[in-house]
Structures are given as structure tokens and as C-alpha cells.
Amino acid sequence: MNIGALSRKQREVIHYWNAEKPLILINEGAVRSGKTVVNNLIFLRHVLGFAGQGVDFIVTGHTVPAVVRNVLQPMEDMFGVDTKLNTYNQFQLLGNRVTCFGGDKADSYKTMTGMTSYGWYGNEVSLQHENTIQEAFNRTSGDNFSILWDTNPDYPDHPIKQNHIDHSGERLDSGRERVHAIHWDLEDNPFLAPEYVENLKRSTPIGMWYDRAIKGLWCAAEGIVFEGYHAGVHLVEPFEIPTGWQRFAAIDLGFDNPFVCLWGTTDPDGRLYIYSEHYEAGWLLGRHADAIKQRGTMQWTVRDHDAQEGAELEERGVYTIPAQKDVLLGIQKVASRLTIQPDGKPRLFIFNTCTNLIRELARYRWRSGRTKEEPIKQDDHTVDALRYMVMELEYPQVPMISYVRM
Ligand SMILES: Nc1ncnc2c1ncn2[C@@H]1O[C@H](COP(=O)(O)OP(=O)(O)OP(=O)(O)O)[C@@H](O)[C@H]1O
Ligand SMILES: [Mg+2]
Known part of the structure; x- marks a missing residue:
């Protein structure tokens, strides 16, 4: 330069x-x-x-x-x-x-x-x-x-x-x-091309990210986390997933809290569709594993870090890799995917049948009064699983065979 x-x-x-x-x-x-x-x-x-x-x-x-x-x-x-x-x-x-x-x-x-x-x-x-x-x-x-x-x-x-x-x-x-x-x-800065500035503005998630990066404001993380989520934009009627689209799953473990598995697929443009969810509390792991196996072969399945439960899932034929759990980065990546692109579409869609994800996504909030930005850890099970899936798409780990033995 x-x-x-x-x-x-x-x-x-x-x-x-x-x-x-x-x-x-x-x-x-x-x-x-x-x-x-x-x-x-x-x-x-x-x-x-x-x-x-x-x-x-x-x-x-x-x-x-x-x-x-x-x-x-x-x-x-x-x-x-x-x-x-x-x-x-x-x-x-x-x-x-x-x-x-x-x-x-x-x-x-x-x-x-x-x-x-x-x-x-x-x-x-x-x-x-x-x-x-x-x-x-x-x-x-x-x-x-x-x-x-x-x-x-x-x-x-x-x-x-x-x-x-x-x-x-x-x-x-x-x-x-x-x-x-x-x-x-x-x-x-008059040296930035107008198209660059427009693209920067359009691709920055609204809410805290936009207010800080674009408006330059020292603002707190407050209120709804995913301000960019709108049912009218992001929810779609279920459709048959074309053969050839890659499929993935992400698991958030739980016993008293719901155990969640989300299934997603990407279209040839890399847009992610969450097409199914499993959301059950109080089940033993084997029962979850059976339910997950029935959904067929995935490109990969990520789960939160618990090694013990990872091993137990594997024993039952569900092969997983540990998720990348940087909370704030993961939230930001989900928010970026929700942002509407210059072509008028976001990079994340949700089948309108995934009712638990839809509910939790809309209600997920920042904890207020904290210095560091932090979401409230409540009804965040599907949101956590979504974050793991998006992180894996953004930062693929060492390629690993992840499949479900039938
Ligand atoms: N005087 C200049 N002449 C030419 N180009 C410039 C000039 N000042 C800034 N730029 C361009 O604008 C870009 C951003 O400038 P700079 O890196 O100083 O911004 P910044 O405010 O430090 O950004 P950030 O907060 O993202 O670090 C530079 O990479 C350069 O391309
Ligand atoms: Mg700088």
C-alpha cells in the first residue's frame, strides 16, 4: 500500500x-x-x-x-x-x-x-x-x-x-x-472503496458487533443475543434434501437438562440448513445413541467436550469429534450467518419444524451488568449445539471419519 x-x-x-x-x-x-x-x-x-x-x-x-x-x-x-x-x-x-x-x-x-x-x-x-x-x-x-x-x-x-x-x-x-x-x-477514512465499506456494514452482525465495529461505540452486550434472527427470513418449510448435499450433526449433552442433537446440511453455496432436532431430557445415553443412529450417516458429528460421554457414544456406534467451544467467537459466527447478504439471503436457515431451536434462538439473551460479554446459560441447549456446528464449518478440524455404524 x-x-x-x-x-x-x-x-x-x-x-x-x-x-x-x-x-x-x-x-x-x-x-x-x-x-x-x-x-x-x-x-x-x-x-x-x-x-x-x-x-x-x-x-x-x-x-x-x-x-x-x-x-x-x-x-x-x-x-x-x-x-x-x-x-x-x-x-x-x-x-x-x-x-x-x-x-x-x-x-x-x-x-x-x-x-x-x-x-x-x-x-x-x-x-x-x-x-x-x-x-x-x-x-x-x-x-x-x-x-x-x-x-x-x-x-x-x-x-x-x-x-x-x-x-x-x-x-x-x-x-x-x-x-x-x-x-x-x-x-x-476516505481511502476505503465505497463497495468495501458497504460490504463491511452489511456483513457485520447487528447488535453489539455492529455498534462497536461500525459505529465505534463502547457498548455493552445487552438484551437479545441474536438480534439478526427473524422468523420471516430464517425459517423455511421443510424440503427434501438433494442427494449430494453434505450432512452434519452437533450434540449438546444433558441428562437433567435436555440432550440435544441438531442435524444440518449445506447447499452448494455453503448455506446451512438446520433440518432436524432431537431434544430429550432424562434419557440414558444408549437411547439417545439409538435415536441418533437412525438418522443415518453424517459427514461429521461434533459434541461438547465430555470425553467420557464421547467414549460411551462411540461404544454405541455414534462417532463424534469434540466441539470448538470458544463461546463468544461461536456466537459471533452464528450471528454472521444470520446476517442477510448482499444477495438478500442469510447463510443460515432453519426448518420450521425445529421448534426447540426456534424458541431458544429467539430468547437467548446476554447477561446484563457484566463487564465481559456473556450469555445467560439458560435454555441454551440447542443454541450451544448450533454454535458447535457453525464453528466446525468455519474452522474444520483435522479431517476425521465420522460415521454411524448401522
Ligand atoms: N493515509 C492513507 N493513505 C492510504 N490508505 C490509507 C491511509 N490511511 C488508511 N488507509 C487505508 O485504510 C486501511 C485502514 O486503516 P488503518 O489500518 O489505519 O485503520 P484502523 O482504524 O487502525 O483499523 P482497525 O481498527 O481495523 O485496526 C488501511 O489498511 C489502508 O488500506
Ligand atoms: Mg488498527
């Missing part, structure tokens, strides 16, 4: 930084709005002020590969600087040393101790652990240091929001601004 000009917003931000040099400059807001590009420029400008002095700077991100992808690669592409990392995750920049850290874990900060940094670039700070943020503050103490952050919005009580963004404009005794936050909208 070539940097020809800067957006008006980017110019304003650079002008502000030059004039005021706030201790912490925070660029926060919508995805793809131009925050990282401007931080790259300011960071280079800042390091240039120390050219040839052999001092240290730090860049923190969610993980080191994320730093490479988000910060170093664009820096190299745009400004032609060599950012290849040595084995200590360092590179030389204008006669100084830059060290990169991944900061997502509680103990990530330990790799950072001992150095004095003259500048800190925090990329996607809301994804970094509080300990990382604290340690980077401790390290960044060299004369005339500067701190630059960028972040997408997260939940409203996030420490980055509460302790810093909400304090924008606050001054130190010296009169220098301690922190200055600048909010970015998608519209602030």
Missing part, C-alpha cells in the same frame, strides 16, 4: 500531536478508520526525534504476530522501513531499538521488566491485560517520552475507557495534557 496523502482526520491528529504532545494520545473508534496508519506516522516522527541515540522503544499488541500484522507490516509497506524482528522480537529503527510484546496474558508483562523506554505504541490496547498496560507505563520513563494508543471499542466499563479515555483533556501539574482521546468513525 502506498501512502499518497493523509485523510483530513489524520492531518488533524498529527497537527494536534505536534502542537500539544499529550502524554498519552488515544485513537479509538470504528474499525478501518485510519487509526493505525496515523499512529505509525506519529511513532516514526517520535523515534526520529531520538535518531541515532541507541535508546529503547516498545510496541505492545494483543500478541506479537498481531503486532507484526497490524503495525510492523503496514509500517514497512508504507514507509519502507525494515521491521524484521530478531529472536528477541526487536528491530532497529533510526539508530534506536524497538521491542515488541504480546500483552494478552496476566503474566505477559514479565518479559518487559528492566528496560527504560522513550516511547510506547500500544496497538489494540483494549485487548491487552491490565498488567501489561501497567508494566508498559512503568517502563516508559525516558525523558520526553510519548505514549500512543489505538483501540476499537469494548464494553463501557473497560479500564481503558474508564481510566483514560473518559479522562481526555486532563492536565498534569506542568500543564501538559495527560491524556487526549480522539474518536474515529468509518467515514473518517
Whole structure:
């Protein structure tokens, strides 16, 4: 990518930084709005002020590969600087040393101790652990240091929001601004093709995801999880599944709670149809296995992780693979499939005979008053099974023979 000009917003931000040099400059807001590009420029400008002095700077991100992808690669592409990392995750920049850290874990900060940094670039700070943020503050103490952050919005009580963004404009005794936050909208980036922006908007699930990524709002996960679900759009009359369409199953185990199995199939465009469900509480495993076996051979069957019950199902001729259980990612993937595509159709349909799934999907809610987004674990059995199936479609595991012995 070539940097020809800067957006008006980017110019304003650079002008502000030059004039005021706030201790912490925070660029926060919508995805793809131009925050990282401007931080790259300011960071280079800042390091240039120390050219040839052999001092240290730090860049923190969610993980080191994320730093490479988000910060170093664009820096190299745009400004032609060599950012290849040595084995200590360092590179030389204008006669100084830059060290990169991944900061997502509680103990990530330990790799950072001992150095004095003259500048800190925090990329996607809301994804970094509080300990990382604290340690980077401790390290960044060299004369005339500067701190630059960028972040997408997260939940409203996030420490980055509460302790810093909400304090924008606050001054130190010296009169220098301690922190200055600048909010970015998608519209602030004139370099994105209109079709790209339209597609981004249309493919982002509505609700929390859209409000954060597109509107740039620090909003909580509240209310209905699958706001994009509409009976009129997603429910279809049952039809005979053409031969050749692949079929899958997903199991959510339960005894007092219902034991659920969902069956799905994908059409040649990859659209998923949930065509049948099994939803029974209080049965012994063998009885479920018999019911499942009767439904024929599946491409694969996923189930939640319980190894014991996995083995018991296998003994009874139902072969399963453990599901990928990242709850939030799975929910987001289901929500993405519910989103109506530019061709006017979603990528997930449900036969209107799957009454338990239909009921639970419509009622599934976020737990409110929590900092971290988390759904209420109640009447979520079919929704969990749906999530496992969608995750397996999005991130296929090692191909495995999964079939039902008749
Ligand atoms: N000055 C510029 N000149 C040319 N292209 C630009 C410029 N600024 C931004 N872009 C383009 O816009 C894209 C998004 O910019 P950038 O990565 O800075 O956004 P961001 O706000 O950091 O996004 P995210 O929140 O998703 O990380 C870049 O990949 C680049 O293609
Ligand atoms: Mg960015």
C-alpha cells in the first residue's frame, strides 16, 4: 500500500500531536478508520526525534504476530522501513531499538521488566491485560517520552475507557495534557472503496458487533443475543434434501437438562440448513445413541467436550469429534450467518419444524451488568449445539471419519 496523502482526520491528529504532545494520545473508534496508519506516522516522527541515540522503544499488541500484522507490516509497506524482528522480537529503527510484546496474558508483562523506554505504541490496547498496560507505563520513563494508543471499542466499563479515555483533556501539574482521546468513525477514512465499506456494514452482525465495529461505540452486550434472527427470513418449510448435499450433526449433552442433537446440511453455496432436532431430557445415553443412529450417516458429528460421554457414544456406534467451544467467537459466527447478504439471503436457515431451536434462538439473551460479554446459560441447549456446528464449518478440524455404524 502506498501512502499518497493523509485523510483530513489524520492531518488533524498529527497537527494536534505536534502542537500539544499529550502524554498519552488515544485513537479509538470504528474499525478501518485510519487509526493505525496515523499512529505509525506519529511513532516514526517520535523515534526520529531520538535518531541515532541507541535508546529503547516498545510496541505492545494483543500478541506479537498481531503486532507484526497490524503495525510492523503496514509500517514497512508504507514507509519502507525494515521491521524484521530478531529472536528477541526487536528491530532497529533510526539508530534506536524497538521491542515488541504480546500483552494478552496476566503474566505477559514479565518479559518487559528492566528496560527504560522513550516511547510506547500500544496497538489494540483494549485487548491487552491490565498488567501489561501497567508494566508498559512503568517502563516508559525516558525523558520526553510519548505514549500512543489505538483501540476499537469494548464494553463501557473497560479500564481503558474508564481510566483514560473518559479522562481526555486532563492536565498534569506542568500543564501538559495527560491524556487526549480522539474518536474515529468509518467515514473518517476516505481511502476505503465505497463497495468495501458497504460490504463491511452489511456483513457485520447487528447488535453489539455492529455498534462497536461500525459505529465505534463502547457498548455493552445487552438484551437479545441474536438480534439478526427473524422468523420471516430464517425459517423455511421443510424440503427434501438433494442427494449430494453434505450432512452434519452437533450434540449438546444433558441428562437433567435436555440432550440435544441438531442435524444440518449445506447447499452448494455453503448455506446451512438446520433440518432436524432431537431434544430429550432424562434419557440414558444408549437411547439417545439409538435415536441418533437412525438418522443415518453424517459427514461429521461434533459434541461438547465430555470425553467420557464421547467414549460411551462411540461404544454405541455414534462417532463424534469434540466441539470448538470458544463461546463468544461461536456466537459471533452464528450471528454472521444470520446476517442477510448482499444477495438478500442469510447463510443460515432453519426448518420450521425445529421448534426447540426456534424458541431458544429467539430468547437467548446476554447477561446484563457484566463487564465481559456473556450469555445467560439458560435454555441454551440447542443454541450451544448450533454454535458447535457453525464453528466446525468455519474452522474444520483435522479431517476425521465420522460415521454411524448401522
Ligand atoms: N493515509 C492513507 N493513505 C492510504 N490508505 C490509507 C491511509 N490511511 C488508511 N488507509 C487505508 O485504510 C486501511 C485502514 O486503516 P488503518 O489500518 O489505519 O485503520 P484502523 O482504524 O487502525 O483499523 P482497525 O481498527 O481495523 O485496526 C488501511 O489498511 C489502508 O488500506
Ligand atoms: Mg488498527
